[in-house]
Amino acid sequence: MPAQHLPVLAEFAGRIDLKADAVVVDATVGAGGHSSIFAQSLTRNGVLLGLDVDTNCLAIAREKLAAASCKVLLVRSNFANLAEVARQNGIEKADLIFADLGVCSAQLADENKGLSFSQNSKLDMRLDDRLESTAADIVNRRDEKGLADLIYGLGQERASRKIARSIVQYRQKKSIDSTAELVNIICQALRCDPNSRRSKIHPATKTFQALRIAVNSELENLEKLLSDAPNLLKTGGKIAVISFHSLEDRIVKTNFRENKAAGVYEIVTKKPITASRDEQKENPRCRSAKLRMAVKV
Ligand SMILES: C[S@@+](CC[C@H](N)C(=O)[O-])C[C@H]1O[C@@H](n2cnc3c(N)ncnc32)[C@H](O)[C@@H]1O
Incomplete structure (x- = not known):
């Protein structure tokens, strides 16, 4: 049984205003937790494109999203290649690009990945076993x-x-x-x-x-995702990124500021959104989570 993955800052994700026919890109679909929240706002004219490098996560997400009313496209890909994946799937512009960085509970618990210091396994750490x-x-x-x-x-x-x-x-x-x-x-x-x-x-x-x-070249991949995002977003489209350590957060913060200075984004979250005490108690993974959101102008 895979470890249960509770989506971080789920309440905030549920408040992102999405039209029924929105095009949503979940760059890190994982166990499908956030995607299934987004899918609740979408009807059959909406599209959800989910990316992940890990086939196990995609299988869990596929099951979770099976009952979604919108069109669901799940692709095994690094989000560094998002522009190409969107084009191949006929998506020109998106209403939301979302990324919940890092790893899922199921990956931490997976002995084959060797990500956890709490269990003895092969020292691997690749999220994408093609690396x-x-x-x-x-x-x-x-x-x-x-x-x-x-x-x-x-x-x-x-x-x-x-x-x-x-x-x-x-x-x-x-x-x-x-x-x-x-x-x-x-x-x-x-x-x-x-x-x-x-x-x-x-x-x-x-x-x-x-x-x-x-x-996993995590910082380089994040830089690439952030640099491709403005071209893929509609005017009024949003980008929301949840990061878990200061290196990631600094990259997101700097990118949003630079895009604001260039007249590309308006920053929605002047300060990053963090989890409430209750959410932190229920889901310890939330403790270091920071969500930043910007809108394309
Ligand atoms: C924190 S989990 C996402 C959980 C998801 N939001 C949910 O609610 O179930 C992060 C996911 O991103 C994937 N991932 C990490 N880096 C990636 C990358 N560069 N491209 C695509 N997926 C990536 C991981 O394999 C993992 O499944």
Whole structure:
């Protein structure tokens, strides 16, 4: 059974005003949670185009959206290729482009993906299994400075140098193949107990974040999505992006500001929308979620 995925900021998503014949692009359809909320506003003249790189997620979404009244198009693709996918599916302009970045609960729970430090599995981290390089390739091949820069730059981990040194020392004896090996290496470098409750976050959180972002080129893909969005949006069309860490949020914030300065967008959310306390209690994934929305003028 896949872990249940609760859509983040669902209430806000439900308040995005959509006409019955709207064209909605969900760039990260995932388990179909947000898409099924959007689909409730659409009738048979509406279109929902959902993209995801992960075939398991698309299968879950397909089931969830089976009863939708609108036309549903689900495509296995990276959202970096959204312009091309929209064209191939006969979509010229959209009323909404939505992206809920990061990973689904089902992906975190999936042993084959190796995304979680809470369970031991192969150190992989590819959301799209067609990608060539895994997290194991990075930790086993990159030089010490390259690793430290990556862990600092994409994980904002202050102890990046210590962790990089420990990784390089360990792999002189044996390659790093599993998530548990990497967790142990990080904990030894930081001289901490992974089960200790002294810190709010697990000691491996930031390093795992950095590796996942690097393996999946997450920031480059987001930049591409944001740069393609204005051409695909109708005048009055909206773009809404939910991000989960400051690197993503900064990219979205900067892009919206630049487009506002260029007269392309009006920013709807002066400050990002965050989850209420109740929603955070019910769905811990919401804690770091920030939604920003802009409208094409
Ligand atoms: C947080 S989940 C989305 C959950 C979805 N909103 C829901 O309510 O079920 C993020 C999804 O985006 C997908 N994803 C991540 N990066 C992607 C990319 N560059 N292109 C397409 N899909 C991507 C992941 O595979 C994952 O299924």
